[in-house]
Amino acid sequence: MTPRHHPSQDLIASCAAGTLRPGAALVVRAHIARCPTCRAEAGFFESLGGALLETETPAPMSAGALDRALAAIDRPAPAPPAPARVRSGRPALPHGLDGVTMGKRRWIAPGVTVTPVTTRHNSRELVYLLRIGAGMVLPRHTHAGCEFTCVLEGSFSDSAGRYDPGDFIATDESIEHSPVVARDGPCVCLAATDSPLVMRDLVGRIFQPLAGI
Ligand SMILES: [Zn+2]
Structure with missing residues (x-):
C-alpha cells in the first residue's frame, strides 16, 4: 500500500541535507523507505545539494551537474529491500536506518x-x-x-x-x-x-x- 500521509517538503529537504534532528530524521527515513514519491523527492534534494556544493568551489560546475539534479525528479526511485523481521518478536526497523x-x-x-x-x-x-x-x-x-x-x-x-x-x-x-x-x-x-x-x-x-x- 502506498502511504497517503507524507512529510512536508521542508522536512524532506532538511532530512536530505542532514540538518534534521537525528530522531526526526529516523522517522522521516522510515516513511521514505516505503514511499516512492518522497523517495524521489529526497533523491532530488540530495542531487541538488551535490550540484550546489560544486558551485561553491572555485572550479566551474561540472558539465551536466544541474541536468543530473533535475533529471532526478523524473527518475523512478529504486525500491528499498523489504523490512526484515527480528526473531525476538520485535518489529524490525526498515533497512537503511543504521546507527540505531x-x-x-x-x-x-x-x-x-x-x-x-x-x-x-x-x-x-x-x-x-x-x-x-x-x-x-x-x-x-x-x-x-x-x-x-x-x-x-x-x-x-x-x-x-x-x-x-x-x-x-x-x-x-x-x-x-x-x-x-x-x-x-x-x-x-x-x-x-x-x-x-x-x-x-x-x-x-x-x-x-x-x-x-
Ligand atoms: Zn511520502
Whole structure:
C-alpha cells in the first residue's frame, strides 16, 4: 500500500541535507523507505545539494551537474529491500536506518509496550517504538512540542483520519487526540519527539511514568 500521509517538503529537504534532528530524521527515513514519491523527492534534494556544493568551489560546475539534479525528479526511485523481521518478536526497523540501538521493551499497560530507540548521535529527543494491541484506544493527549510518527505495522485512526503502514504524522500542541487502533491487528509506530506527551485524562497520567514518553 502506498502511504497517503507524507512529510512536508521542508522536512524532506532538511532530512536530505542532514540538518534534521537525528530522531526526526529516523522517522522521516522510515516513511521514505516505503514511499516512492518522497523517495524521489529526497533523491532530488540530495542531487541538488551535490550540484550546489560544486558551485561553491572555485572550479566551474561540472558539465551536466544541474541536468543530473533535475533529471532526478523524473527518475523512478529504486525500491528499498523489504523490512526484515527480528526473531525476538520485535518489529524490525526498515533497512537503511543504521546507527540505531533498540532498548529493552517495556510493558506499560495491557496490550501496550514501548521500546526506546537510541540514535547514533545520542540526541536528547525521545525516540521509541510504540506497540498497541488491536482495537485499543490510547488515552487522550496532546504534545508540548513537535512529534513525528511513522506507522510500521497495522493501522490506527483519530479524528483527522486513518493511518496505515508508511503513513507519516506530524503533531504539535495544536492537536489533541485519542488514537484508536484497528480491530484487525496490533499497530506498531516509530515516533520521535522533543518533549513528553501531555496527558489529558486520568488513565494517561497514571501510565505515563511507566511509559517514559
Ligand atoms: Zn511520502
